[in-house]
Amino acid sequence: MDESRACDVVVVGAGLSGLRAARDLTAVGFEVVVLEARDRVGGRSWTDTTPGGHTYDRGGQWLGTNQPRTAALAAELGVTTFPTFGAGEAVEWRAGERSTYVGLIPTSDPNAAADGVEAILDLDLAALDVPVDAPWEAHGAADLDGQTLATWLAEHVGASPARVMLDVAIKAIFGTGAEELSLLFALFYLHAGGGLSNLARTTGGAQAERFVGGSQQLAVGLAAPLGDRVVLGAPVHAITYGPSSVVVHTGGGAAAPLEIRARRAVLAMPPALSGRLAFDPPLPGRRDQLCMRMPMGSVTKVHAIYDEPFWRERGLNGQLVSDEGALSSTFDDSPSDGSDGALVGFVAGNDCRRYEAAGDKAREAAILDDLERAFGPDARCPRELVTQHWPAEPFTRGGPVAISVPGALSGFGPALREPVGPLHWAGTETATEWCGYLEGALQSGERVAAEVAESLGAQAAGEGL
Amino acid sequence: MASAEEIADAYADWRARSNGNERLRKMVRGWNRIVHLHTTDTDESFTLSVLDQELSALTRGGVGQPDLIVTGSSEDFCDMFWGDLNPSEKYMSGEIKLAGSGEDVMRLDAISMVAFLDQ
Numbered sequence: 001m002d003e004s005r006a007c008d009v010v011v012v013g014a015g016l017s018g019l020r021a022a023r024d025l026t027a028v029g030f031e032v033v034v035l036e037a038r039d040r041v042g043g044r045s046w047t048d049t050t051p052g053g054h055t056y057d058r059g060g061q062w063l064g065t066n067q068p069r070t071a072a073l074a075a076e077l078g079v080t081t082f083p084t085f086g087a088g089e090a091v092e093w094r095a096g097e098r099s100t101y102v103g104l105i106p107t108s109d110p111n112a113a114a115d116g117v118e119a120i121l122d123l124d125l126a127a128l129d130v131p132v133d134a135p136w137e138a139h140g141a142a143d144l145d146g147q148t149l150a151t152w153l154a155e156h157v158g159a160s161p162a163r164v165m166l167d168v169a170i171k172a173i174f175g176t177g178a179e180e181l182s183l184l185f186a187l188f189y190l191h192a193g194g195g196l197s198n199l200a201r202t203t204g205g206a207q208a209e210r211f212v213g214g215s216q217q218l219a220v221g222l223a224a225p226l227g228d229r230v231v232l233g234a235p236v237h238a239i240t241y242g243p244s245s246v247v248v249h250t251g252g253g254a255a256a257p258l259e260i261r262a263r264r265a266v267l268a269m270p271p272a273l274s275g276r277l278a279f280d281p282p283l284p285g286r287r288d289q290l291c292m293r294m295p296m297g298s299v300t301k302v303h304a305i306y307d308e309p310f311w312r313e314r315g316l317n318g319q320l321v322s323d324e325g326a327l328s329s330t331f332d333d334s335p336s337d338g339s340d341g342a343l344v345g346f347v348a349g350n351d352c353r354r355y356e357a358a359g360d361k362a363r364e365a366a367i368l369d370d371l372e373r374a375f376g377p378d379a380r381c382p383r384e385l386v387t388q389h390w391p392a393e394p395f396t397r398g399g400p401v402a403i404s405v406p407g408a409l410s411g412f413g414p415a416l417r418e419p420v421g422p423l424h425w426a427g428t429e430t431a432t433e434w435c436g437y438l439e440g441a442l443q444s445g446e447r448v449a450a451e452v453a454e455s456l457g458a459q460a461a462g463e464g465l
Numbered sequence: 466m467a468s469a470e471e472i473a474d475a476y477a478d479w480r481a482r483s484n485g486n487e488r489l490r491k492m493v494r495g496w497n498r499i500v501h502l503h504t505t506d507t508d509e510s511f512t513l514s515v516l517d518q519e520l521s522a523l524t525r526g527g528v529g530q531p532d533l534i535v536t537g538s539s540e541d542f543c544d545m546f547w548g549d550l551n552p553s554e555k556y557m558s559g560e561i562k563l564a565g566s567g568e569d570v571m572r573l574d575a576i577s578m579v580a581f582l583d584q
Contacts, residue, residue, distance in 0.1 A: 065557075103551070107582055114488050114579045121492060121575035128568055195571055197578075204557035 003258050007031040009452055010248050010262040012236045015043025016438055017426040018268030019222035019230075020445025021452070026226065028453055033260050034226060035250055037235035037395045040216075041223045043269075044396055045438060047214025050384045054305045054340055056333065057214050058388040060400065060438050061344070064206035066194060067439035069446070070218070074211060077221035081209040084202045085332035088312065090319035091374045094164055098373060104201055105165070106321055112161035119157045119166060124195035127187040132432040135188035136413035145184035145410035152183050168321045169200045171348040172329045174436075175297020175390075175400050180349075185404035192435040202319075202331065206437065212336050215438060231255055235395070238278040239265065239423070246422045264452045268426040268445070270402045271416070272296055273395070283420060290415040293408035294429065296398025298352035300389045302327065302345045302367055304382035309334045309341030311375045318343050320374040326355050326366035330374070340383070343371065347387075356389065363387065401436035402429045417447075419455070424448050467539040469509050469525060472502075475546035476513070476523045482548070483520050483580070490518045492576055498569065501531040504539040533565035533573075551581035 009025050011018045014036035022032045040046070044059040063070055063081050074081060092099050092106035099108035107113045130138040138144060149170065157163045170178050173196075174189070190196050198205045211217065223230050233254025240247045246265045251257040267274045275283075275291025282288070309332060311318050318332030326347045333344035347355055347363065355363035364385060371379035390399035417430050426448040431440030467475075483489050493515050502511040510527040513520060537545075537552075541561060544550035553574065555561040563570055 102584065103553075103578070103581075105578055105582070110582055113582055117575050117578045118488070118492060121571060124571045124575075125568060128571075194567075197571070197574055203554075 003256055004261065005033060005258065006261045007033045008262060008456060009033075009264045009266060010035065010246065010260045011266045011268055012248065013037075013043060013268035013427070014041040014219070014223060014230055014232070015268060015427070016045055016219055016222070016441035017428060017445040017448070018043075018266065019219055019226070020442050021266050021268060021426055021449040022226055022229065023222055024446060024449035025452060026229070030453070030456065032226070032229055033262070034223075034230040035234045035236050035248065035258070035260065036230060036232050037253060039233050039254055041230065041232070042216040042219035043441075044399055045215045045219050047216035050305060050386055052305065052384045054303075054342065054384060055214055055335070056303045056305075056342065056344070056386070057216070058301060059215070059390075061210060061215050061333075062207045063209040063211065064193075064198075064434070064437065064439065065204050065208045067434060067437065069442040070439045073218050073221070073442065077217060079217045079221070080212045082212060082336040083209055084207050085309070085312070085334060086202045086317050086319075088315045088317040090317055090321070092165075093320065093322035093324060093370075093373055094161060095323070100316070104197060109161045112165075115157060115160060116162035116165055119153070119162060120196045122156060123152070123187070124190060124197065127190035127195060130184065130187040130191050132188060132192045134413070135184055136410050138184065138187075141184055142410045144187065145182050145406055145408070147183045148179055148406060149181040149183050149186040150178035153178055164323045165321055168323065168328045169196065171351075172346050173199050174403055175299040175348050175352070175398065176403055177349040180295075180403060180405060182404045182406045182408060184409050188409070189435055192431065192433055192440070193437065207331065210333075210336075218438065231258065234258055236277060238280070240280045241265070241421050241423060244422055262422075263456060264422045264424060266424050266426050266448050266452060268448070270294070270296060270396070270427055270429055271425075272402060273397065274425070284415075286412055287415040287418075287420055290408060290412035293405050293412060294402040295405065296391070296396070296402050297400060298349055298391050299399045300347040300352050300355065300363070300387055302347060302388075303333060303384075303386045304343045304345070304367070304371055304379070305384040305386075306341040306343075306378070306382055310378055311341075311343075314376065316375060318375075320345070320370075322370060322374065325370040325373075326351055326363055327370040330371075343375070343379075345370075352389075352391065356391065360387070419451070424452050466506055467543040469507070469511075472504075472509075472511065472539060472542050472546070473523050475543045476511075479546040479548070480520045480522070488579055489576060492572065492579065493518050496572055498532040499529050500533045500535065501527045502542060503527075503534060503536045504542065505536060507539045509539070533563065533569050535561065535563055537561035548580070551577055551584035553577050553581075
């Protein structure tokens with residue numbers, strides 16, 4: 001017999017969104033239980049230390065400009081931040097040639113660079129016309145959702161050097177290529193994050209700052225006051241629900257199987273994963289089919305750790321955009337205290353899939369080639385090289401974010417946040433500000449907590465009559 | 466500090482180059498704006514407009530209802546108009562401020578990327 005507990009709200013998933021919802025609901029007096037499948041909190045926010053003692057983020061790691069919730073939480077928890085290193089030149093590797101540039105746009109081909117800027121502006125202006133709270137209500141939504149971002153790029157940029165560099169940025173941002181992304185979804189996502197130029201930037205943009213000691217501290221700090229309301233090692237596999245009650249079953253993890261009875265459930269996980277749980281009764285078709293149309297991106301995050309950030313002495317800022325090999329982009333990831341040097345990079349989209357098939361050794365060899373080409377021979381010999389292959393993570397199955405394929409948002413969009421009986425949806429994918437980012441996770445947690453509190457308040461008032 | 470005359474000279478140069486640059490003209494298509502510039506150190510105001518893909522001459526003083534207000538030091542305006550200073554870094558550090566819509570900020574960002582490609 002499973003251990004049984006009762007509460008007002010059961011939250012499934014102790015990432016930033018679930019923990020934020022749990023905190024807000026606890027603060028207004030609801031009894032909350034948070035079930036987490038893993039043996040840690042944080043979800044896609046995961047800080048680890050290498051055997052050599054280097055602390056790094058396996059998942060989300062940046063604080064962007066204009067991310068007030070994340071900044072406020074960090075300040076509240078005493079987690080300090082520091083600017084992402086950006087002084088000096090970035091490296092562009094394109095068509096087998098290396099060049100360096102200053103600023104956001106690779107300039108080896110000035111005409112292509114200007115073409116790229118024009119395309120970014122056109123996309124960002126179009127994004128402003130897509131309402132972030134209801135992209136499916138955009139003017140011409142069905143038409144925009146009937147094509148991919150690649151279709152748009154083919155029409156506006158063609159097969160040019162500018163396209164190559166835009167593809168690198170898109171892969172890094174979405175974890176997948178433009179050919180998989182609904183244009184409507186891409187425009188929504190750009191609008192929610194302040195535009196493509198903003199999402200691609202370090203200084204003044206999405207990668208502006210880093211957390212001293214890693215981003216997972218935010219989740220740990222949110223979880224601490226919740227105490228034993230957070231149950232680790234408790235994967236949820238089945239959810240039975242009625243009009244205003246829900247029973248959630250866990251099992252197969254480190255914790256003993258649990259049966260949690262609650263008045264509401266918050267499912268704080270990407271849509272694709274929520275669709276894999278066994279619901280009784282089955283989810284409405286529209287919700288389940290939305291889950292089928294929002295796959296996770298494919299990204300392998302790579303950290304190369306050196307004794308010192310030697311590239312800085314060469315006037316390089318550690319950034320790379322490349323159209324060859326495994327790594328399509330890198331950033332300086334050295335710690336703020338100067339104790340060692342590190343580069344973080346991404347193997348994304350089809351590269352991620354290709355190197356998963358080729359195997360860890362082939363991926364590592366390709367990464368070292370990429371690093372050497374960009375930063376010199378000493379880059380080939382990192383003290384440690386760690387890879388985090390997100391598609392293999394059982395309770396995330398990809399990253400950095402879920403995307404929407406053509407037809408998903410226009411056909412199924414409202415099901416993204418619409419509650420199903422007592423079931424409410426959270427996670428950065430449901431955010432309207434900074435969807436896909438830590439900030440979006442926090443915003444979605446706030447939103448779902450308010451939504452649940454209102455529905456329980458209404459129910460309590462109804463029962464009182 | 467730069468005088469109003471120095472700013473006007475620099476702007477005249479910028480205007481001639483911008484109006485002759487097909488790429489920049491394309492980027493302001495459909496974007497008609499009255500812009501006020503305000504210097505923080507010399508407390509001067511200037512007005513210019515973008516109309517039908519053309520930059521107007523610079524007028525002393527704040528004339529008309531601005532769509533966009535740019536605030537910065539007189540030196541920075543001068544350096545920017547001579548093409549020596551990419552304003553985006555100053556914008557990010559808060560030394561140059563913009564009051565305008567999201568679209569206006571995106572346009573200016575893109576324009577400065579193209580105008581200062583090598584900076």
